[in-house]
Amino acid sequence: MSMPAALDELDERRLQVVAEQAVGLRWQILLTAVVVAAIVWRDVPALWVLGWFSAVIASREWRAAALARMAADRARPIAERLRATVQWNVLIGACNGSAALFMARLDPTLDAVLTMILVSWGAGAVSTSATVMPAFLAYAGLLFVPTAAMWLAAGGWLGWGVGALVLMFFGVQTRFARRNLQTFEESFGIRAENQALATSLEFERAQLAIARDQAVRANNDKSRFLAGASHDLRQPLQAMALNVGALRHVAMASDARAIVEVVDSSLEQLRAMLDALLDVSKLDAGVVVAQPQRVRIDRLLTAVMASFGAAASARGVGLRADCPTGLEVRTDPDLLRRMLANLVDNAIKFSPAGGQVEVRVRTRKTPDASKDEVELTVQDSGPGIAPENHRLVFEDLVQLQAQGSGAAPAAGHGLGLGIVRRMAELLGVPVELESSLGAGACFRLRLPLAPSVGAEGPEGDGAAASWSLAGRCVLVLEDDPMVRGAYLNALGAMGCRVLSAATLDEALGQVGEPDAVVVDCRLGGGVSGFDAAERLRARRSAQPALPIVMVTADTDPAVVEAARRQALPLLRKPVDDRGLGRALAAAIERS
Numbered sequence: 001m002s003m004p005a006a007l008d009e010l011d012e013r014r015l016q017v018v019a020e021q022a023v024g025l026r027w028q029i030l031l032t033a034v035v036v037a038a039i040v041w042r043d044v045p046a047l048w049v050l051g052w053f054s055a056v057i058a059s060r061e062w063r064a065a066a067l068a069r070m071a072a073d074r075a076r077p078i079a080e081r082l083r084a085t086v087q088w089n090v091l092i093g094a095c096n097g098s099a100a101l102f103m104a105r106l107d108p109t110l111d112a113v114l115t116m117i118l119v120s121w122g123a124g125a126v127s128t129s130a131t132v133m134p135a136f137l138a139y140a141g142l143l144f145v146p147t148a149a150m151w152l153a154a155g156g157w158l159g160w161g162v163g164a165l166v167l168m169f170f171g172v173q174t175r176f177a178r179r180n181l182q183t184f185e186e187s188f189g190i191r192a193e194n195q196a197l198a199t200s201l202e203f204e205r206a207q208l209a210i211a212r213d214q215a216v217r218a219n220n221d222k223s224r225f226l227a228g229a230s231h232d233l234r235q236p237l238q239a240m241a242l243n244v245g246a247l248r249h250v251a252m253a254s255d256a257r258a259i260v261e262v263v264d265s266s267l268e269q270l271r272a273m274l275d276a277l278l279d280v281s282k283l284d285a286g287v288v289v290a291q292p293q294r295v296r297i298d299r300l301l302t303a304v305m306a307s308f309g310a311a312a313s314a315r316g317v318g319l320r321a322d323c324p325t326g327l328e329v330r331t332d333p334d335l336l337r338r339m340l341a342n343l344v345d346n347a348i349k350f351s352p353a354g355g356q357v358e359v360r361v362r363t364r365k366t367p368d369a370s371k372d373e374v375e376l377t378v379q380d381s382g383p384g385i386a387p388e389n390h391r392l393v394f395e396d397l398v399q400l401q402a403q404g405s406g407a408a409p410a411a412g413h414g415l416g417l418g419i420v421r422r423m424a425e426l427l428g429v430p431v432e433l434e435s436s437l438g439a440g441a442c443f444r445l446r447l448p449l450a451p452s453v454g455a456e457g458p459e460g461d462g463a464a465a466s467w468s469l470a471g472r473c474v475l476v477l478e479d480d481p482m483v484r485g486a487y488l489n490a491l492g493a494m495g496c497r498v499l500s501a502a503t504l505d506e507a508l509g510q511v512g513e514p515d516a517v518v519v520d521c522r523l524g525g526g527v528s529g530f531d532a533a534e535r536l537r538a539r540r541s542a543q544p545a546l547p548i549v550m551v552t553a554d555t556d557p558a559v560v561e562a563a564r565r566q567a568l569p570l571l572r573k574p575v576d577d578r579g580l581g582r583a584l585a586a587a588i589e590r591s
Contacts, residue, residue, distance in 0.1 A: 010188050011078045012071075014131040017184070018085060019067035021128035022060075029060050036117055039110055040102045048102075055095040063088040082132060089135040093142030096121055100146035108158070111151075118147045119166060123173050130177035131184050137174070144170035234553040235480055237574035241267055242486035245577020249493035264576070265306060271574050290332040290426050291560075294450045297361055297374065298323045300333060304340050305359065308348060316353035319344075323361035328450035329374050334572075335423045336447070342416040343378040343443050350382035350441070357381070363449065374447040385435040393433070394421040467585035470495030474584060475514035477507045477532060479524035487518060490577040504532045511540045516584050516591075521552035521559065530562050547587035551575055 033056045037049050070081040103111045122143035129136040144166055151163035247260045305321045312319040347357040358379045366373050394417045424431045435441035474496045478484040484500050491498045501507035504527055521529040533548045540546050550563055553573040563570040569583050
């Protein structure tokens with residue numbers, strides 16, 4: 001379609017929208033005019049009121065009929081019809097706006113009521129006439145300006161103040177109208193682009209074979225990029241996490257400490273989001289390995305719910321958690337956190353304003369009553385899901401249309417529940433959905449209850465055990481100076497004497513002193529952290545063996561297996577100061 005033809009088609013659509021709105025507002029205008037007449041009847045001569053009422057109704061009907069004819073009459077130039085639309089809006093604006101003259105005979109209370117009605121009429125033009133901006137200004141201006149003029153003429157602080165507010169509101173509505181027009185034009189442009197794309201469908205089909213090969217290559221490139229980006233993106237997070245940990249040991253005011261806690265919580269959420277972004281492709285590739293451990297479900301739930309407080313508040317949705325204190329499950333905390341975050345996020349998006357999202361945690365017997373398990377449910381008050389769609393919602397890129405919901409349209413790409421399904425399969429955790437149309441949705445997870453600490457034996461996480469590194473000497477082997485400096489700050493705040501090395505040679509020269517070593521998995525110069533750990537232990541052959549903690553951003557199962565063979569505790573970036581301290585203390589204790 002040529003540019004002039006496209007512009008004519010856009011103008012035709014502008015006129016059609018105005019005509020459709022004009023035809024559909026008959027009863028609203030009639031009712032409002034009756035209310036205005038009732039308000040002014042006692043103070044204004046009846047002949048004036050009846051004349052005004054007749055003019056309003058007659059002009060509305062004439063305009064609606066004229067616009068309907070003009071929208072259908074494409075033989076007449078569109079520019080001429082748009083000018084006529086403006087003229088018709090001048091007529092009804094003058095008729096409706098002339099009610100402002102009644103304010104000269106009313107008391108201030110009735111003036112205020114009449115002002116509200118006239119201003120509402122003018123504001124309504126944003127949705128009825130904004131596609132033809134001159135028509136909007138012609139109609140709304142003849143409502144707002146006379147109303148403001150009557151208040152200004154009344155004088156006094158009240159009259160001047162209300163008059164100024166009416167003019168300011170006119171300016172605001174004009175901006176809204178221009179924004180609506182811009183949205184309308186963009187939507188029209190998108191539709192035109194879609195039509196153009198549809199005409200080229202056959203050509204696109206002929207290119208599918210080439211595109212498929214390119215997609216395969218791009219997917220391989222993406223995998224290589226993610227492997228490299230995982231390390232590079234986690235490095236600054238690692239530095240921030242350790243420096244925030246060091247700040248906890250610095251004396252500061254309570255408000256500053258509260259800020260540190262907020263930053264720490266935000267970093268944790270950022271780490272979780274980064275993990276999700278980098279691991280989604282690995283879930284299907286089968287390279288994400290679940291690492292079960294003891295998890296305090298109440299702490300994990302508190303962190304997740306806190307991260308969604310602002311989002312829930314913005315949508316007017318209540319957010320409530322009910323979880324026994326101290327309850328522990330055995331699972332991978334990162335995978336469970338992301339599953340729960342996806343379910344809560346989904347529940348908030350599909351709950352209407354005033355709705356409620358509730359997360360409940362309870363212990364219960366397994367179906368065979370052989371042992372206890374933990375049941376976690378996420379219940380929303382959204383439109384619900386028909387039973388025949390229960391399996392469908394866990395597929396990728398599926399977004400069911402909400403029916404009868406008062407919620408705003410949910411944003412997203414339809415991947416959240418697909419990720420939940422993959423992670424649940426990885427953890428061996430069943431996910432159940434209970435829902436029907438109009439009854440909200442309830443997602444249920446069943447998690448294995450963690451054994452008692454005594455039964456857990458040497459594999460317990462030891463999170464509750466006390467630990468200290470005060471007076472210990474720790475060597476840090478890290479090639480990134482920013483992260484290395486963060487280690488120095490965090491370990492120093494724990495009371496350690498810290499040695500640092502940027503290269504393996506520097507570390508080998510200091511290996512006789514430290515009580516433990518922190519080694520990055522990927523060092524500069526192509527040196528592997530595992531090779532470095534082996535050489536450091538070989539250099540200091542004295543018993544007991546040198547305690548070494550490995551830190552990595554890699555989730556490759558080969559890395560996990562290599563750490564297991566060398567008996568190296570493996571921490572995944574970004575590691576906070578408490579996690580690092582516990583791991584070092586445990587490694588020293590075992591040596």
